[in-house]
Amino acid sequence: MENKKEFTCIVCPVGCHLTVTKEENQYNVNGNTCKRGEIYAQQEMIAPKRNIASTIRVEDGFLNLVPVKTDKQIPKEMIFDVMKEINKYRVTAPIKVGDILIENILGTGSNIVATRNIAKNN
Amino acid sequence: MLNYDLVVIGGGPAGLAAAVEAKKNGIDSILIIERDRELGGILNQCIHSGFGLHEFKEELAGPEYAQRFIDQVNELGIEYILNTMVIELNKDKEIIALSEDGLINIGAKSIVLAMGCRERTAGAVAMNGYRPAGVYTAGMAQRMMNMEGLMVGKEVVIYGSGDIGLIMARRMTLEGAKVKCVVEISPQSSGLNRNIAQCLNDYDIPLYLSHNINKVHGKEKIEGVTICKVDEKWQPIKGTEQYFSCDTLLLSIGLIPENELTVNAGIEIGEVTNGPKVKSNMETSMEGVFSCGNVLHVHDIVDFVTKESRVAGKNAADYIKGINDSDGKKLFETEAGNGVSYVIPNYVVSGGKDGANLYFRSRKPYKKVEVKVLIGDKVIKTKKMPAMIPSEMVNIPLSPEEIANLNDKIKVEVKEIGK
Numbered sequence: 346m347e348n349k350k351e352f353t354c355i356v357c358p359v360g361c362h363l364t365v366t367k368e369e370n371q372y373n374v375n376g377n378t379c380k381r382g383e384i385y386a387q388q389e390m391i392a393p394k395r396n397i398a399s400t401i402r403v404e405d406g407f408l409n410l411v412p413v414k415t416d417k418q419i420p421k422e423m424i425f426d427v428m429k430e431i432n433k434y435r436v437t438a439p440i441k442v443g444d445i446l447i448e449n450i451l452g453t454g455s456n457i458v459a460t461r462n463i464a465k466n467n
Numbered sequence: 468m469l470n471y472d473l474v475v476i477g478g479g480p481a482g483l484a485a486a487v488e489a490k491k492n493g494i495d496s497i498l499i500i501e502r503d504r505e506l507g508g509i510l511n512q513c514i515h516s517g518f519g520l521h522e523f524k525e526e527l528a529g530p531e532y533a534q535r536f537i538d539q540v541n542e543l544g545i546e547y548i549l550n551t552m553v554i555e556l557n558k559d560k561e562i563i564a565l566s567e568d569g570l571i572n573i574g575a576k577s578i579v580l581a582m583g584c585r586e587r588t589a590g591a592v593a594m595n596g597y598r599p600a601g602v603y604t605a606g607m608a609q610r611m612m613n614m615e616g617l618m619v620g621k622e623v624v625i626y627g628s629g630d631i632g633l634i635m636a637r638r639m640t641l642e643g644a645k646v647k648c649v650v651e652i653s654p655q656s657s658g659l660n661r662n663i664a665q666c667l668n669d670y671d672i673p674l675y676l677s678h679n680i681n682k683v684h685g686k687e688k689i690e691g692v693t694i695c696k697v698d699e700k701w702q703p704i705k706g707t708e709q710y711f712s713c714d715t716l717l718l719s720i721g722l723i724p725e726n727e728l729t730v731n732a733g734i735e736i737g738e739v740t741n742g743p744k745v746k747s748n749m750e751t752s753m754e755g756v757f758s759c760g761n762v763l764h765v766h767d768i769v770d771f772v773t774k775e776s777r778v779a780g781k782n783a784a785d786y787i788k789g790i791n792d793s794d795g796k797k798l799f800e801t802e803a804g805n806g807v808s809y810v811i812p813n814y815v816v817s818g819g820k821d822g823a824n825l826y827f828r829s830r831k832p833y834k835k836v837e838v839k840v841l842i843g844d845k846v847i848k849t850k851k852m853p854a855m856i857p858s859e860m861v862n863i864p865l866s867p868e869e870i871a872n873l874n875d876k877i878k879v880e881v882k883e884i885g886k
Contacts, residue, residue, distance in 0.1 A: 352664065353660045353661060353663065353664035353668075354661065354664075355661040355664050355665040356661075357517075357520050357661070358517065358520070358659050358661060358767070358768055358859070359661075359859075360659055360660030360661040360664070360859075361853070362660075362854070376853075378853070395665070395669070396516055396526075397641065398514045398515045398516055398528055399514070399641060399642075400514065400612075400613055400616070402616065408614060408615075409615065409616045410613065410614060410615070410616045412514035412528060412529075412530050412613060413514075414514075414516055414528050421669070424641070425641075428641050428642075442530070442531055442534050460514060460527075460528035460529075460530050460531045461511070461528075461530035461531065461533075461534055462534060
């Protein structure tokens with residue numbers, strides 16, 4: 346592992362330019378303007394994680410798709426596996442924002458939750 | 468003719484927030500007119516997260532953010548009509564709209580213009596070749612993929628590095644497409660840094676800065692593009708051509724506030740923003756007509772839209788109640804000084820009771836700057852920033868005290884302060 350790494354913080358739209366240096370067993374973060382940036386940078390060095398958003402097919406709904414997101418970050422290297430799993434699912438309307446549509450996806454500890462209401466098709 | 472105290476044109480985040488705020492300020496007779504099949508506007512197709520950090524202190528997906536305001540509209544019993552397009556607004560604040568039942572005439576004491584913006588299309592950029600099938604604006608592709616369930620293509624080139632294009636680069640990759648590259652004519656991206664990091668770098672999608680697409684190949688259906696490096700004057704540099712085969716070209720080349728109604732009503736338009744000129748109470752040059760959101764100037768964060776729209780909604784409510792914050796008071800222009808491309812509002816009401824929220828953008832990227840707000844020659848506020856880029860709007864609020872005794876123009880300028 347390199348001792349110094351630079352990257353852009355993705356926690357919020359400010360997009361701080363972060364520099365992380367490793368000293369002994371500790372990562373020192375520079376360039377962050379908030380605590381969340383520091384936590385992100387350390388996590389990024391140890392095991393990068395991301396949230397993802399996608400859609401699930403809906404039967405009997407006002408729309409054919411419901412948008413969904415991970416409610417906790419998942420390991421970055423599992424993104425495409427999670428996408429594959431999401432794409433296997435079908436759900437039936439009505440759906441409420443916040444409904445858990447897939448629990449603990451692939452054992453990541455993250456649920457796939459709906460991000461909008463889908464009314465039943467009349 | 469139908470009559471309402473307040474008519475809000477547009478049921479996206481700006482219109483919803485303005486209507487909710489007017490209702491909370493005592494106005495009961497409100498109508499929101501929306502041309503789409505549901506409320507929420509473009510947020511409904513923005514399924515990625517990152518919305519609401521200022522407003523709700525959490526990271527929401529676009530539809531979630533919209534839902535919170537739709538819920539408020541329903542709880543407050545605010546009336547709305549869908550599938551209805553306003554086609555005319557006249558000087559007497561009368562509206563003609565085309566609804567499912569035909570033409571309707573609506574009279575209003577006050578109006579909030581919240582029509583949002585639209586994307587620049589393939590006709591707006593110079594590219595040799597035809598405009599064959601397979602060329603989409605990024606937002607169109609976003610709606611097709613995220614709301615209609617249609618995959619637009621498998622091999623993609625994206626022209627322009629606006630946020631929608633960057634986000635679609637990731638979205639299409641997640642759905643199994645190969646995004647070959649993003650091509651940007653400027654030396655810097657027009658999107659947010661975090662989107663370059665999490666949408667391109669995460670997926671090893673190359674970004675070609677200072678490049679243009681100089682040829683589109685294919686006549687019926689797109690077959691590929693030739694890209695080329697450009698010099699400072701955006702002229703192609705010979706010998707730098709590269710060919711990419713593709714079945715889809717997404718355009719993310721900028722947004723235009725949708726102001727046909729505004730222009731036809733004779734409302735004064737700002738040259739840089741392409742939106743109506745407004746005072747600090749968000750009133751346009753037509754008395755009792757207010758404006759907010761992307762129809763006023765294109766925002767990058769919806770939270771700012773909400774904040775701005777509340778000001779419009781509250782002042783529309785006041786106007787209906789017979790209080791006009793700009794009435795009989797002196798107006799002072801705002802000026803984009805060194806390094807600033809524009810400032811909204813265009814005029815500040817001297818002694819305005821809510822102060823003024825200045826929104827502005829830098830002309831070019833800066834490192835370590837000091838932003839100054841001046842009244843005449845006097846500096847009244849400074850803000851130090853580690854960086855400033857045109858794609859990130861900056862907001863500096865001025866309190867009622869700070870504008871209590873205005874006597875000169877308000878200028879915003881940027882100064883680099885070195886390392």
